[in-house]
Every structure is written in C-alpha cells, then in structure tokens.
Amino acid sequence: MAERVSDIGELGLIHRIGSLLERDGCRSPQVSIGIGDDAASFLPRAGCELLITCDSMVENRHFLPAFIESFDRGRRAMTSNISDIGAMGGTPLYGLVSLGLPADALVLDIEALYRGFLHELNPFHASIVGGNLTRSGDGMFIDITLVGEVAQGKAVRRSGARPGDAVLVTGFPGRAAAGLQLLLQAARDGRSAGHPLVDAYKTPSHRARAGIALAATGYATAMTDTSDGFPGDLGHLCEASGVGAEIVRERIPCDGAIRAAAAALGRDPYAFILGESDDYELIITCDPRRVQSLQSVSSACAVPLTEVGKITAEQGMHVVLPDGRKVPLGAAGFDHFRP
Amino acid sequence: MAERVSDIGELGLIHRIGSLLERDGCRSPQVSIGIGDDAASFLPRAGCELLITCDSMVENRHFLPAFIESFDRGRRAMTSNISDIGAMGGTPLYGLVSLGLPADALVLDIEALYRGFLHELNPFHASIVGGNLTRSGDGMFIDITLVGEVAQGKAVRRSGARPGDAVLVTGFPGRAAAGLQLLLQAARDGRSAGHPLVDAYKTPSHRARAGIALAATGYATAMTDTSDGFPGDLGHLCEASGVGAEIVRERIPCDGAIRAAAAALGRDPYAFILGESDDYELIITCDPRRVQSLQSVSSACAVPLTEVGKITAEQGMHVVLPDGRKVPLGAAGFDHFRP
Numbered sequence: 097m098a099e100r101v102s103d104i105g106e107l108g109l110i111h112r113i114g115s116l117l118e119r120d121g122c123r124s125p126q127v128s129i130g131i132g133d134d135a136a137s138f139l140p141r142a143g144c145e146l147l148i149t150c151d152s153m154v155e156n157r158h159f160l161p162a163f164i165e166s167f168d169r170g171r172r173a174m175t176s177n178i179s180d181i182g183a184m185g186g187t188p189l190y191g192l193v194s195l196g197l198p199a200d201a202l203v204l205d206i207e208a209l210y211r212g213f214l215h216e217l218n219p220f221h222a223s224i225v226g227g228n229l230t231r232s233g234d235g236m237f238i239d240i241t242l243v244g245e246v247a248q249g250k251a252v253r254r255s256g257a258r259p260g261d262a263v264l265v266t267g268f269p270g271r272a273a274a275g276l277q278l279l280l281q282a283a284r285d286g287r288s289a290g291h292p293l294v295d296a297y298k299t300p301s302h303r304a305r306a307g308i309a310l311a312a313t314g315y316a317t318a319m320t321d322t323s324d325g326f327p328g329d330l331g332h333l334c335e336a337s338g339v340g341a342e343i344v345r346e347r348i349p350c351d352g353a354i355r356a357a358a359a360a361l362g363r364d365p366y367a368f369i370l371g372e373s374d375d376y377e378l379i380i381t382c383d384p385r386r387v388q389s390l391q392s393v394s395s396a397c398a399v400p401l402t403e404v405g406k407i408t409a410e411q412g413m414h415v416v417l418p419d420g421r422k423v424p425l426g427a428a429g430f431d432h433f434r435p
Numbered sequence: 436m437a438e439r440v441s442d443i444g445e446l447g448l449i450h451r452i453g454s455l456l457e458r459d460g461c462r463s464p465q466v467s468i469g470i471g472d473d474a475a476s477f478l479p480r481a482g483c484e485l486l487i488t489c490d491s492m493v494e495n496r497h498f499l500p501a502f503i504e505s506f507d508r509g510r511r512a513m514t515s516n517i518s519d520i521g522a523m524g525g526t527p528l529y530g531l532v533s534l535g536l537p538a539d540a541l542v543l544d545i546e547a548l549y550r551g552f553l554h555e556l557n558p559f560h561a562s563i564v565g566g567n568l569t570r571s572g573d574g575m576f577i578d579i580t581l582v583g584e585v586a587q588g589k590a591v592r593r594s595g596a597r598p599g600d601a602v603l604v605t606g607f608p609g610r611a612a613a614g615l616q617l618l619l620q621a622a623r624d625g626r627s628a629g630h631p632l633v634d635a636y637k638t639p640s641h642r643a644r645a646g647i648a649l650a651a652t653g654y655a656t657a658m659t660d661t662s663d664g665f666p667g668d669l670g671h672l673c674e675a676s677g678v679g680a681e682i683v684r685e686r687i688p689c690d691g692a693i694r695a696a697a698a699a700l701g702r703d704p705y706a707f708i709l710g711e712s713d714d715y716e717l718i719i720t721c722d723p724r725r726v727q728s729l730q731s732v733s734s735a736c737a738v739p740l741t742e743v744g745k746i747t748a749e750q751g752m753h754v755v756l757p758d759g760r761k762v763p764l765g766a767a768g769f770d771h772f773r774p
Binding site for chain 1: 467468471472473474475476477478479481484485486487488489490491493494495496497510518519520522523525529531533563565566567569570571572573576578580582583585587590592593594658659660675745
C-alpha cells in the first residue's frame with residue numbers, strides 16, 4: 097500500500113524531505129545553518145541588497161489536483177516566486193517551504209512536489225534552507241518564501257515608469273489562459289490534453305534570467321511580472337508610478353497557438369491575451385531610445401521582447417484598436433475575494 | 436453591517452493593511468522597497484549573519500477561533516516566529532505574512548490580526564515588509580516568515596550540546612498546557628476563563644530578549660525554544676547533538692499556578708510540565724562552570740533560568756524521580772500527522 101503522511105508522522109516526513117534535499121538539492125557555502133534548527137542562517141554577500149517575496153498556492157483555488165500532478169505543482173509554485181525575484185532583477189538564493197497537508201497525503205506526492213521545487217531552483221544553484229509542515233483542514237496549501245540578491249541600487253521597482261516611456265512585454269501573454277481553457281474543454285470531452293499551451297498553464301516559464309540581464313543594463317525604468325495577467329499587472333505598475341498607458345492591440349504578440357486555440361474554442365484570442373492568465377512574463381518600461389538595447393539583451397537570453405505601447409501622463413489604461421478607436425482597458429487582474 | 440473581505444476585495448484589503456502598517460508599524464532605514472512591489476528589498480548590515488524562519492498557524496488546528504480572538508491570534512503567530520529567531524540568539528528584523536482567508540472574513544478581524552503582529556514586532560523596531568493574501572478553503576491559515584540578524588558566528592545551534600553540560604530552562608514550562616485545560620474546562624462549564632495560565636496559552640511570551648543576551652555571552656553550547664513542549668524540544672536538541680539528557684524532576688520549576696490548576700483539574704502537574712505545551716521557553720546547555728554567569732545575564736532580562744539536569748553521552752532522555760528512580764522520558768513532542 098502506498099505510504100501516507102499519517103504512516104510516517106511529521107518527523108518521518110521531515111527526515112524524508114531532508115534526505116531528498118541532501119541528495120538532489122544544491123548547497124551554498126554562504127549557508128551556515130540549514131534545515132533542522134530553530135532558524136536557518138546565511139551570510140549575505142557584500143555589495144548586494146537582499147530581496148524577499150512569498151506566494152501561496154491553495155488546492156482547488158490555484159491548482160486543480162486532478163489536472164496538475166505533484167511534480168508540476170511544485171514547479172509552478174516555485175516558478176511564481178522565482179518570477180517575483182527576477183522581476184526585480186534579482187537572482188534566487190534560498191527558499192523556505194511551508195506546507196499544509198491533509199493527513200492522508202501520499203508521501204510519494206510530497207517527494208514529487210519537492211523534486212518540482214528543486215527542478216526550478218537548481219539551475220540557479222539556489223537551495224531550500226527551511227520550512228514548516230502542518231496539517232491543513234481540507235486540501236493542501238503551499239506557501240513559499242524566496243530570498244534573492246541584486247547588486248546594491250540595481251533593483252527595478254514598479255514605480256519608476258514616466259510619461260513617454262515605451263511599454264514592452266516578454267514572450268506571449270495569454271498562453272496559460274488559453275491552455276487552461278483547452279484543459280477544461282478536454283476534461284469535459286473526456287480527452288487527455290497534451291498541448292504546448294496546456295504545458296504553458298501547468299508549468300509556466302519564469303523570465304528571471306531575462307529580468308536579471310535587463311535590470312543590469314540600468315535602462316529599465318519599471319518592471320513587474322504578469323502573474324495577475326497583462327492588464328492587471330500593467331495596472332499595478334501604472335498605479336505605483338502614478339501614470340497611465342496606451343497599448344496598441346495589434347502590437348501585442350499573439351502566437352499561432354493562441355489563435356488556433358481561440359478558433360477551436362470559439363473565443364476571441366484577445367480574451368486570453370488581455371485577460372487573467374498565469375504566464376509570468378515581464379512588463380518593462382524604458383526611455384524609447386533604449387528599446388533596441390533592451391531587446392538585444394533579452395534576445396541574448398532567447399526571450400522575445402516586444403514594444404506594445406507607451407506610458408501616458410493621463411492616468412487610466414487604453415487599448416488602440418485596428419480601426420483607430422481607443423477603448424478603456426480594465427485592470428481586471430485576478431481578485432481572490434470578489435464574488 | 437460589518438464589512439467583509441468579499442466587500443472590499445483583495446486590493447481593498449491590501450490598501451487597508453498598508454495604511455494600518457504605515458500608521459502603526461515601524462520603518463527601517465535599511466528597507467529600500469517594502470510592500471507593493473514584486474519583492475521587498477533590504478540592505479543587510481555588515482558583520483551580521485541573517486536568520487530566517489517560518490511558522491504556520493491553521494484554524495481549528497493551532498487555534499480555536501471561539502477561544503482566541505484576532506488580536507491575540509496575531510500576537511501568538513508572531514511570537515512563535517520571534518521565539519525561533521531569539522532561540523538562535525538573533526534579533527527580529529522583517530516579517531512577511533501570508534494569509535489564507537475565507538471570503539466572509541471580517542475586515543475588522545484582519546486589522547486586529549495585524550495589530551497583534553505589530554504589538555509583538557514594534558518593541559524590536561521590526562517591520563512587516565511583504566506578504567500574500569489568498570482565499571482559503573475552510574478556515575484561516577497564517578504563515579509568517581521572519582528574518583533576523585545575529586553577529587557573525589554568534590548564532591547558537593541545537594547541535595552543540597556536549598556530555599557533562601548543564602541543562603537549563605527559562606521560566607515555567609507547562610503553563611500554556613495547564614491554561615488550555617482550564618480554558619476547555621471553563622468552556623464545558625459555560626464559564627469564561629480569565630486566569631493568568633489561560634493568558635499564557637492565548638498570548639504566550641517569547642524569551643527572545645534573554646536568548647539574544649545569552650547567545651552574546653558565547654557560553655551557551657546549544658539553545659532551542661520549547662514550541663514542541665519541553666521533552667519534545669529537549670529531544671530535538673539531544674538528537675541534533677548526538678547526546679542524551681538526565682533531568683531531575685524536582686528541579687524543574689513548577690509554579691504555584693500550575694500546582695493549583697493541576698489540583699483543580701485532578702491532574703498531575705508534571706503532565707503539563709513534561710508534556711506538550713505551547714510555552715516558547717528556552718532550553719540552554721552550557722559548561723557547568725558557566726551556569727551562574729548565564730543565570731545572571733538572564734536575571735538581568737527578568738527571566739528566571741533554572742538548572743534542571745545534565746547532558747549524558749548515553750543517548751535517550753531520563754527523568755530522576757524524588758525516590759531516586761530513573762525513568763525514560765519520551766520525546767513526545769507534538770506530531771501534526773500521527774492519529
């Protein structure tokens with residue numbers, strides 16, 4: 097019979113996770129005390145600021161266990177945190193993982209979850225240095241805190257966009273939203289859903305490598321990731337900067353896969369692109385004269401970076417349609433509490 | 436009608452919490468970016484190691500909402516994290532708070548929760564620099580990450596205890612366990628439960644001030660807090676150090692309140708003292724010649740520090756009873772998953 101968390105208990109699970117991390121995880125010479133004490137301890141590097149972020153994923157709210165298996169859940173949860181550090185221009189260093197688990201959770205699933213975390217952390221030689229296990233009511237929650245570093249004074253905020261700045265976006269926003277709809281459609285039809293867009297939903301890519309390189313140029317005036325969807329996070333950036341934005345709809349990158357999926361689902365592709373989507377792309381603003389420099393830096397990271405509009409002094413966001421009409425763009429970012 | 440989280444939405448709640456923190460919280464000149472960006476940013480102080488810990492509280496598991504109101508819940512959750520930093524000899528600096536909330540949570544309660552966090556952080560001039568809000572399934576979870584600092588090389592681990600070392604403990608372990616039983620008894624009898632031991636359960640005190648002072652002496656060979664109960668955490672310390680311990684039962688401080696509560700409840704006071712109890716006292720080991728020095732340092736922090744036994748080369752824990760018999764002491768620390 098498959099082993100459950102209740103069979104091995106909290107200490108048993110801690111030991112199991114500890115050996116997995118020792119075997120498959122990275123170690124940092126800066127960490128003097130890791131898992132297994134009251135707190136972890138590390139020596140910060142001189143000349144660096146530290147970045148710290150946390151993000152939770154709750155079962156049935158941020159992931160549907162029937163659709164996303166444990167390894168992918170782990171990748172996805174860690175990716176959202178790496179994306180936050182990368183969106184400041186920072187490099188991930190140390191993670192702490194707090195899990196709320198039902199007592200009947202399978203030990204194998206928890207181990208797969210940690211392998212998912214490491215899959216995303218190892219390329220940065222980042223490590224898991226602590227955490228907490230507790231029993232949850234119904235369903236699992238995963239809360240990750242991630243520490244990163246950035247050269248002193250080089251962190252890029254949301255609040256630096258200025259009127260006249262160009263607005264750029266990496267990759268193809270909306271892929272995850274289209275993938276989720278394909279997944280739900282396939283489930284309704286009783287089919288399995290192997291599709292690049294479905295993968296974009298299950299295991300989205302962060303753009304931290306590009307974020308680090310773009311921040312290092314010193315040309316980005318503001319940067320944020322699109323974890324609340326392109327318009328939601330553009331809205332946060334505009335609000336923090338006290339500006340507005342005008343986006344030219346036809347300039348927003350719309351890849352063939354999104355067009356094909358939209359056609360198959362009978363939807364407008366811009367419902368995905370300009371809606372809520374768990375993509376973890378980056379929105380960047382800069383002086384228009386710096387656009388080409390930033391594009392070549394991003395291109396060196398194999399990440400497309402497209403100019404899609406400009407920052408306006410007038411607050412509020414607008415989209416310019418192909419016929420020249422200018423329509424308001426709602427910052428309809430995802431709200432966890434509104435009905 | 437009392438405002439609910441669903442009435443003001445996620446962004447509304449973030450703004451509400453933001454103004455509360457601005458009004459009632461501390462600000463650090465080391466923090467360059469706080470709440471409202473992808474990540475917070477701070478400059479570490481030269482010559483210091485950073486400590487980081489996280490701890491969760493789950494409704495109906497770690498607190499019964501009928502018994503512990505929001506302000507006290509906030510104090511309690513933050514205290515457990517401050518205790519972890521203090522048990523390494525560190526000073527709390529920055530907190531991140533991740534909340535899982537049902538949509539019908541009252542805004543007033545969330546604000547009270549944050550006032551509870553600040554009540555514990557403000558004495559250290561520590562601040563909340565980030566966090567996350569999400570909707571939870573049933574009931575609330577509170578997950579706090581706390582960053583602290585300690586002079587380089589001065590962090591006290593669990594793993595340094597040596598055979599022959601004295602074992603010391605602060606305060607009066609077991610008070611919280613006795614308080615919880617009084618609270619449950621009063622609830623069964625339909626009475627309200629105002630009692631110092633009930634307060635010890637609802638809003639336990641951490642010993643971080645004493646922990647910082649004791650670590651600074653350099654005399655403590657190992658230190659940990661008693662969040663899993665005295666025998667549970669003594670067990671963790673012994674395991675990490677590869678040693679055992681012999682505790683003299685009559686030396687363990689047992690205050691009059693615990694004796695009186697035990698008599699009223701028809702229980703053995705040592706069931707509280709040597710059982711699971713959410714007290715956040717400190718267990719410290721040191722060379723027997725350093726006991727008096729540590730006691731005067733602790734006394735200067737107004738914290739009693741009592742020598743209760745010694746570390747043994749032979750593994751396993753034992754209690755010496757008044758009649759001279761030596762009985763095994765189970766490390767029956769709290770296990771979240773065992774039935």
